[in-house]
Amino acid sequence: MEEQKTRQKICSAAVSLFTTKGFSGTSVREIAKKAKVNPALISYYFDGKQGLLESLMGSFFEGYLEKLETAYKLSDSLPLRHCLHKAIWDLLVYQQENNHLARFVYRETTLDTTLTREIMTIYLRKEKFYWQKLFDKGFKMGEFKKQAVDLTIVQLKGMIMMPFMNPQYLQEIFNMSPSEHYFAKRYGMRVLDWIDERFCRKEVLQAQQTAEVIHFRATP
Amino acid sequence: MEEQKTRQKICSAAVSLFTTKGFSGTSVREIAKKAKVNPALISYYFDGKQGLLESLMGSFFEGYLEKLETAYKLSDSLPLRHCLHKAIWDLLVYQQENNHLARFVYRETTLDTTLTREIMTIYLRKEKFYWQKLFDKGFKMGEFKKQAVDLTIVQLKGMIMMPFMNPQYLQEIFNMSPSEHYFAKRYGMRVLDWIDERFCRKEVLQAQQTAEVIHFRATP
Missing domain, CATH: 1.10.10.60 (Homeodomain-like)
Structure with a gap:
């Protein structure tokens, strides 16, 4: 203790x-x-400063991957669109809760070091695996429009990381605080819109949105 | 000389x-x-190492802003969609041509230093101004669907910077080389698709695409 x-x-x-x-x-x-x-x-x-760095980066990516794993596990019972939404949402909140660590870790992974290469092998490969699986399952179930997803994952990662890597830029230029709750909500909605526009088949999206409206109306 | x-x-x-x-x-x-x-x-x-850093960062952002300015100047005579496409395309190529510098400059701007604050005041404020102007003009001309664009600019910046800030990640995980010509082309297309889906009114987009096809057919 x-x-x-x-x-x-x-x-x-x-x-x-x-x-x-x-x-x-x-x-x-x-x-x-x-x-x-x-x-x-x-x-x-x-075991010293380097060991501390390794421990910090490892624990950040452990928590990060956990969010993706959780969303992936739900894909047996939920529409893929919901799983993707959940993954993105949870990752934004996770970065927000660990905003200093996130910023530092992302900056470190832009350096060409042995540690960065290990992080890629251990965590970032797995991350790609989960995104890919989520998209592939959506194609297979006929929920998503078929497309190559490698570049999509790069775009998505860019959108997810950007505000937490550059909090000062957002603060100074747009008067936004990535560490505040309303930010993840507003920004997250935009990223989810992008997922819907880019991936969801129109009829599937409409059916899901109608179900959501009915669901909201049914709750008092 | x-x-x-x-x-x-x-x-x-x-x-x-x-x-x-x-x-x-x-x-x-x-x-x-x-x-x-x-x-x-x-x-x-x-004037020493710090002066060298300032000179490098300044010259990177001068060139960067120039691309945006050029695209903005064209907005008097071209559809706004074309101007936005041109800006994004030229910025991707610019980063590619200066890929080592871009990576280093972006990493530096994530640090909380006096220089970073100056860069924001001198260059990044102007950058936002140009993006905003391009979008606003598109709303005014009825070419784009009306929407708040602050968060859009953040998303767009994330997509534009990501590959050049993390070239090793793209290389290692996706087997892509951001510094190669085909990359800017493939990735750029995805970002332009996003612009079209997010902003363009359907009828305007269709009219423009038809005109493009006719134009391509007219050239031998």
Whole structure:
């Protein structure tokens, strides 16, 4: 219990320092000072700064993949459109809840390092697998219009990551705060609209939307 | 002439080193060595490493804005759909032609620095202005379906930047090379499709597409 709390304090301090000063600009001593722990504990729990970085990135992508897995598991019982919507929505909220970490992790993965290559092999390959499966199932069920999806996943990833990678840009230029709840809601709706326009067969979409309206009317 | 060549050599060396080792991980001495110039010239022409960074980022965004300005100027004589298509297309090609610089510049603008804030004030505000103008003109002319465009610009920026910020991800996971010509073409088409689906009134789109077919048929 105590260990968990200490680890958590170290991680929060590290994310905050890495975000503002960059990974190489931050020392173990500074992290320990900000977390109010003995520097030796950072070696003990994380095997130093590099180990801390690996742990942070790993835990971010574990949580990220979990959202996609959950949405995929629902695809046996729900329309694929709903599963895709859920995946996108949950990922936006996840990034929002971990906005400092998300920004830092995304910036790190643009660097050409051994760690980045490992992250791709372990997590990003799996991510592509899940998106692909969700789309393929939608084609097979006749819910989606057939199309190649590789470039679609790239577009989708761009839309999902952008606001959380560039929060200052959104703040400064558009007066939007990606970390606020209403943002995920408004922005998410636009991404879901894109999914509907791009993938859904018109008749399927209309049938689903009618069902939704009836459903909403049925609830008091 | 000689000065121009030396400056160019210094810039190329700097971009290549900043991309692989990061800005703070690169020394003036290393840049001079790679560029095969006397280190004193870097102070002389750029006022040191920070000045070099400012010059690189400034010149990237100058060229970037130029593409948007050109497309905007055409909006007096061409349909707005064509102007938007041209802007997106030219920006993709521009990033491709400057792919190392683009990747480095985008990564830098995710950091919270004085320079980033200046870049936003000088360039990114203007960028938003041009996108907004292009869309507004399309609404006014009845070519586009009316809608709020702030979040659209964020989505569009995400799609445009993504591949050039994460070339390794595209290479490793999708076997695509953002720096190759066919990529901009294939990816660009998807982004233009999105513009058409999202903005164009059906009847306007059909009329334009018919005109295009006739035009293509008329040329031998």
